[in-house]
Amino acid sequence: MAAPGSVQKGDEEWRAILSPEQFRILRQKGTEYPGTGEYVNFDKEGVYGCVGCNAPLYKSTTKFNAGCGWPAFFEGIPGAITRTTDPDGRRIEINCATCGGHLGHVFKGEGFDTPTDERHCVNSVSLKFAPAASSLDHCNDSRTYLIIIRRLPLQLLVTFHHSSFSVVVVMADPVSVVQKTEEEWRAVLSPEQFWILRQKGTETPGTGEYDKFFEEGIFSCIGCKTPLYKSTTKFDAGCGWPAFFEGLPGAINRSPDPDGRRTEITCAVCNGHLGHVHKGEGYSTPTNERHCVNSVSISFNPAKPSSIT
Numbered sequence: 001m002a003a004p005g006s007v008q009k010g011d012e013e014w015r016a017i018l019s020p021e022q023f024r025i026l027r028q029k030g031t032e033y034p035g036t037g038e039y040v041n042f043d044k045e046g047v048y049g050c051v052g053c054n055a056p057l058y059k060s061t062t063k064f065n066a067g068c069g070w071p072a073f074f075e076g077i078p079g080a081i082t083r084t085t086d087p088d089g090r091r092i093e094i095n096c097a098t099c100g101g102h103l104g105h106v107f108k109g110e111g112f113d114t115p116t117d118e119r120h121c122v123n124s125v126s127l128k129f130a131p132a133a134s135s136l137d138h139c140n141d142s143r144t145y146l147i148i149i150r151r152l153p154l155q156l157l158v159t160f161h162h163s164s165f166s167v168v169v170v171m172a173d174p175v176s177v178v179q180k181t182e183e184e185w186r187a188v189l190s191p192e193q194f195w196i197l198r199q200k201g202t203e204t205p206g207t208g209e210y211d212k213f214f215e216e217g218i219f220s221c222i223g224c225k226t227p228l229y230k231s232t233t234k235f236d237a238g239c240g241w242p243a244f245f246e247g248l249p250g251a252i253n254r255s256p257d258p259d260g261r262r263t264e265i266t267c268a269v270c271n272g273h274l275g276h277v278h279k280g281e282g283y284s285t286p287t288n289e290r291h292c293v294n295s296v297s298i299s300f301n302p303a304k305p306s307s308i309t
């Protein structure tokens with residue numbers, strides 16, 4: 001969790017990132033009309049964060065139906081909520097400890113059957129719900145989960161630690177995880193892409209978009225978006241197709257052509273045809289390999305190559 005008071009912005013900065021309604025409630029202590037809020041009758045499992053600064057505020061396990069027209073919680077996440085007595089001394093205002101945003105008021109001793117006998121009466125507008133990826137009890141200690149999503153070329157590394165969590169996308173599972181039928185591929189690929197990726201076609205040399213192209217970034221599979229090559233491994237082989245001296249680790253599969261003469265390279269995730277790899281041609285590169293890749297099989301993203309490894 002961010003340190004208390006660590007998010008501070010001027011009114012104009014808040015107006016730039018909040019809707020007028022969010023600004024009125026969070027920054028001007030407004031109140032949404034009862035019974036209208038998005039989270040009044042809402043009981044999914046997850047965490048409610050501050051809409052202003054994303055700090056986690058309440059677990060869904062502390063939410064209860066108070067029948068008052070606003071979301072009610074019997075306690076906040078430890079350290080996430082600050083309390084201040086209203087100027088007229090009648091009510092206690094509750095705020096996000098991180099950005100000071102107005103949440104609502106807290107009431108004590110109303111007789112609700114909850115562990116604290118408190119009701120945090122919170123504007124839905126002040127909150128942003130994030131569904132739980134796993135049991136919320138795991139928020140109480142630090143654990144890491146590796147979630148492999150089949151049919152997506154991603155693995156998610158999710159770390160829960162003291163009520164906050166981070167998600168890291170790591171390299172694709174090296175086994176083929178994107179599988180589609182021919183008809184499904186035809187629906188998402190152009191005829192040219194289908195012919196090359198799925199029927200092992202080859203574009204006419206010298207015609208490809210990335211043949212003479214040396215910008216800094218990442219080349220990904222056009223079929224499944226998996227990152228395949230960094231621009232720092234691209235070189236000008238003069239052969240009429242994009243040439244790379246190595247692929248991203250685990251991203252490329254190799255198999256001998258049926259005639260045994262060449263080695264085909266495919267996307268490890270969706271098995272899409274990329275081209276062929278040739279060894280020992282004498283290019284002055286670290287691997288002395290040339291991945292000869294169809295421009296049609298790849299798409300370019302102008303990212304920093306260092307952000308991928």
Ligand SMILES: [Zn+2]
Pocket residue numbers: 050051052053054055096097098099100101
């Ligand atoms: Zn906040």
Ligand SMILES: [Zn+2]
Pocket residue numbers: 221222223224225226267268269270271272
């Ligand atoms: Zn692919």
